[in-house]
Amino acid sequence: MSVTRHMWLVVLFLVFTMTIGLEGAAAQTTTIKLLGYEISLTDVYYNAAADETTFTYLVKATRDARRGLSHFILAFCFDESVIVRSSHRPIEVGKDPTTGLTGIKFDDFEMEPEEEPQRVVWFVLKGDWPVEEIEIAAKAATLTATGVIAGPACDPGVCLACDPPACVVESIVDATRIDFRALRPGTYATKLGNIFLYGNGNGGAKVTFTDFGHARYLADRPGPPIEVAYSLGPTLAHAEAFGWRPADEFNGTELSFSKGEVQGGVELTLWIRYVVRSSNFSSDYEAMGTINVIPVCE
Incomplete structure (x- = not known):
């Protein structure tokens, strides 16, 4: 049985920026700025017992964000059956008619920079997924933008013996x-x-x-x-x-x-x-x- 501990630190009058290094993604682009929003891959965690990989992204509005972020999409090679769960609903896999990109779409994101300067999103995929540079697209009002960022590769590993233990949290x-x-x-x-x-x-x-x-x-x-x-x-x-x-x-x-x-x-x-x-x-x-x-x- 394991115990997970998280520590909170609250500071007044102090600006703090944290950079998280990702093993296996050092040579990848982990942060990209689109339409005034910085989107960063902050964590990739593989749970061998459950044979699942969690990808966590931070979406942060900069001073250049003039419009609300309506949605963004990450290129993905498989259907939504491999998505175990996610922080955002609805989440879907398909072709985005606005940007033309096919992948994991965070639809109805509705992030307004004045009201919500940053948001954390995550999703869990079945299997052991390596990290590679993938396409990303975003839409704010009528504007769209594309680029590349680190994300799930198209060749996930397969766990051959993945019976979960008595309890995994x-x-x-x-x-x-x-x-x-x-x-x-x-x-x-x-x-x-x-x-x-x-x-x-x-x-x-x-x-x-x-x-x-x-x-x-x-x-x-x-x-x-x-x-x-x-x-x-x-x-x-x-x-x-x-x-x-x-x-x-x-x-x-x-x-x-x-x-x-x-x-x-x-x-x-x-x-x-x-x-x-x-x-x-x-x-x-x-x-x-x-x-x-x-x-x-x-």
Whole structure:
């Protein structure tokens, strides 16, 4: 049985850029800019037990994004039967009449740069898929653009003996760090990110939260911490109903999911609320915590 741990890092007044290296994709183009949007392949993970490969992409609006991104498509050589699951619905495989490209299409994407500066999407394919440069096309309003990016190759490997173990639970966190600014004293709430759980084995999962604390002042001289509380729910209204728990009380929060729920896919949204009682010019704070995903065999 394995335990997956994810750490959250929250920083005020700090701009942070993370680059993830991908084994087997070093010589490939992992980031491309189309129509003012940067699309990056951030992770490729092969689960040998389930014989599945997960591809994760980050779509980020730049200052040049003038129109909402309606959809994008990745060239693909097979039909949609090899797609096990995905973060985006609807997802389909076919020929895009607008761009003429045939592949995996993230349709009805509807990403507006002013409202949503970035989005993480992922999909899971049956088999062991190597990475190669593939065509990509995007559409924003009436504009289209094409290019190349690293993605699933046309020659996937085949697992010859892939009986899954008693329980396999995989998890994806669409953000492990968030940066935000509070320009004046007050109480603020924002979404930290989403946690996705899925599996095809004979077991459920338990999610626990540990090591969460209030935001501490990042300076040589000590300063008062910012009070932080956390909650869970698909929307802010649901988070309010779930109840805000101070950082020390949020530790020990435990959620359990059955085998059926895990097989169907579980999505959790983590929220943070913080109270700023006084503000200084460019004051940096950070708060951290650990999310534990534990398979539970039935």
